Amino acid sequence: MTTSSAAPAVKPPMRDALVEAAFRLFLERGYDRTTVDDIVALAGVGRRSFFRYFPSKEDVVFPDHERCLADMTAFLAAGDGAEEPVARVCDAARLVLRMYAENPAFSVRRYRLTKQVPGLRAYELSVVRRYERALAGYLRERYAGRPDGTLRADVIAAAVVAAHNNALRSWLRSDGAGDADAAVDHALGCVRAAFAEPGRDAAVQPSVPPARGEDVVVVVARRDAPLWRVVRAVEAALGRP
């Protein structure tokens, strides 16, 4: 076989090659028994190349979180301040899902690896905490000056992260089968139902409680709304004329 007329082999960028080599070794000999030297030897590059892309061996396991955190921060900063705040942080959380869903096989492989290595779980916790702080920081600004603004911001950020991760983990446990988007949308919808606020113009807004299957309705009303409007909203929520 000659190669002269063949298209040149597409060489993955060095960063991808390092991730690929690392995961092959983690699978073969275990995370703890794999060194950075082993990884660079397999990838055919020098140690300095590794550390140009990844500050540590942990970072090669989560190669896209820094980019995703930067995307999330940029997304939150790009709003014009008119967005419903809870909806906005839910949309920001979806960026994390998109990163996982871009490469299901890799995400599932990493999920299994992380479950086995306490050090990686600790690393992941710290990343999750950074996402949560990014969301909470945005909400704190949006709720600035309100009573309990920081409390509300922190609680909603934690709830959004928990809902997102509940759906993400289910999808990862199913080996990436099923519709990750639909699962995360549903989970985030429950948080929005619990926390999102009526629009400025709406005096009354019926909503559904977190556990959708339940036979309960929730009505949120401005205290100064006329009683007849509240009653009408209750009737509508109860499905009565």
Add this chain to the structure above:
Amino acid sequence: MTTSSAAPAVKPPMRDALVEAAFRLFLERGYDRTTVDDIVALAGVGRRSFFRYFPSKEDVVFPDHERCLADMTAFLAAGDGAEEPVARVCDAARLVLRMYAENPAFSVRRYRLTKQVPGLRAYELSVVRRYERALAGYLRERYAGRPDGTLRADVIAAAVVAAHNNALRSWLRSDGAGDADAAVDHALGCVRAAFAEPGRDAAVQPSVPPARGEDVVVVVARRDAPLWRVVRAVEAALGRP
């Protein structure tokens, strides 16, 4: 001066002496530059005594979390299953506050130390996660078989932990001044308002939304409640006759 007639000096238990020695050294020379050898030398005990009480240097910074986690687990297991689940996990979270409030000076000292040492923040994150998992585990059992049971459990556990920690951090930042119990009660009250469910017998239950200062009321009603009862609850919630 003779000591024969004096009361014997009360010697703190060895565990407390190790914590005391550790914090004195952390303050004097910094956490990273203090070794376990330094600590045992100052406390006047051997290395084996240290490791009998603390698996690592990090653990001496958080000497009471294991006991608190055990207390929380026992408290959650001791219920008879009739308790309102959200109220129960809020009460469980108060055990953590109590641990901090038992010794405000120590808690404030540790808070400042933890802020300066990334390794300790990572340790603390892992502890917080263990509390959250204990609460979520209880709620998952209580919500077993319900639609979105695990989702609801995870979201509420995260919200309770975030609310608790928001209030706890405010108190620590104020150097332990102010009423920690009142702050945590208020924060947990907001979570209960968002998530706690009407009692089994109550067809209608008015409640307040998370941001208490806001001019909004929330009414939760069983879908099969008679309309007149819902309207009466709305009137009561709106403060009208």
